[in-house]
Amino acid sequence: GQQLNQSPQSMFIQEGEDVSMNCTSSSIFNTWLWYKQDPGEGPVLLIALYKAGELTSNGRLTAQFGITRKDSFLNISASIPSDVGIYFCAGPNDMRFGAGTRLTVKP
Amino acid sequence: DTAVSQTPKYLVTQMGNDKSIKCEQNLGHDTMYWYKQDSKKFLKIMFSYNNKELIINETVPNRFSPKSPDKAHLNLHINSLELGDSAVYFCASSRRGSIAGANVLTFGAGSRLTVL
Numbered sequence: 001g002q003q004l005n006q007s008p009q010s011m012f013i014q015e016g017e018d019v020s021m022n023c024t025s026s027s028i029f030n031t032w033l034w035y036k037q038d039p040g041e042g043p044v045l046l047i048a049l050y051k052a053g054e055l056t057s058n059g060r061l062t063a064q065f066g067i068t069r070k071d072s073f074l075n076i077s078a079s080i081p082s083d084v085g086i087y088f089c090a091g092p093n094d095m096r097f098g099a100g101t102r103l104t105v106k107p
Numbered sequence: 108d109t110a111v112s113q114t115p116k117y118l119v120t121q122m123g124n125d126k127s128i129k130c131e132q133n134l135g136h137d138t139m140y141w142y143k144q145d146s147k148k149f150l151k152i153m154f155s156y157n158n159k160e161l162i163i164n165e166t167v168p169n170r171f172s173p174k175s176p177d178k179a180h181l182n183l184h185i186n187s188l189e190l191g192d193s194a195v196y197f198c199a200s201s202r203r204g205s206i207a208g209a210n211v212l213t214f215g216a217g218s219r220l221t222v223l
Contacts, residue, residue: 031209042111042197042214043150086148092209095140095163097150 006089006098014106019076021101023089031092032065032072037100038085046087047074079105110134113198113215120188121223127184128218130198138162138210139181141173142197144217150197156181157203188222195219 003026013019023032031050035043047058049065049072056063062075076083084105089098113130120126132139140163141153154173155163161173170186185192199212 033209033211035212037148040216042199042216043212044214045211048209048211088150090212095152095155095210095212100148100150102148 004089004091004096004098006101008101009099010102010104012104012106013079015079015081017079019079019083019103020073021075021087022071022073023098024071025091026070028069029072029091030069032063033090033092034061034063034072034074035088035090035097036085037088043086043088043097076103079103081105081107109215111198111200111213111215113196113218115218116216117219117221119221119223122188122190124188125184125186126188126220127182128196128198128220129180129182130215131180132198132200132213133179134200134202134213136200136202136213137178138201138203139175139178140199140201140212141181141183142199142214144195144197146194154181154183185220188220190222193220193222 006023034046037043047063052069053067054065060077064073086100088100111132138157140155143151153167156175159175172184175181195217197217198215201210201212
């Protein structure tokens with residue numbers, strides 16, 4: 001199956017800082033999905049990307065579909081305490097998720 | 108009204124017991140899944156059913172048996188529980204290929220299983 005490598009594994013940042021994380025795949029994707037898992041909850045879809053080079057924003061979140069179609073990036077600007085959680089990337093159909101990036105935001 | 112609901116939310120049991128976790132979705136989706144999230148928070152697909160038919164069956168011990176009585180339900184039965192089965196189990200559903208051919212999942216809140 002597809003291998004998904006997500007980094008960094010964890011991040012500890014100060015409130016107000018920007019965050020960047022990425023995901024790479026062993027195979028070409030035609031869709032990238034980013035999910036967030038709040039503590040004690042199931043993951044929820046944040047952003048879906050449909051074509052190479054696409055840049056999509058959702059509030060303070062911006063995600064990009066890499067032009068090689070084997071990677072994707074998620075950025076969070078001006079982080080706030082409620083951004084705490086685990087961020088997962090996923091491909092279109094394989095139903096596998098990256099290992100997650102655990103974000104801690106210190107007030 | 109909860110879209111994907113799973114019960115129980117917490118389950119504490121002894122090794123060797125048999126237990127079930129139930130899942131129901133009211134989204135009209137045609138595909139349902141079970142994931143296991145371990146203590147390191149890795150999310151691993153276990154099973155997937157599409158229109159009551161098994162389509163994904165990852166390397167999972169035979170002690171785990173999914174049952175889908177209809178499209179809206181996918182239950183997980185676990186026999187002879189072991190310590191290593193302790194984890195959070197997530198049910199999810201999707202409409203197959205719902206967005207640009209991708210399966211976008213809606214997850215339940217999880218069922219935390221602790222085996223003593």
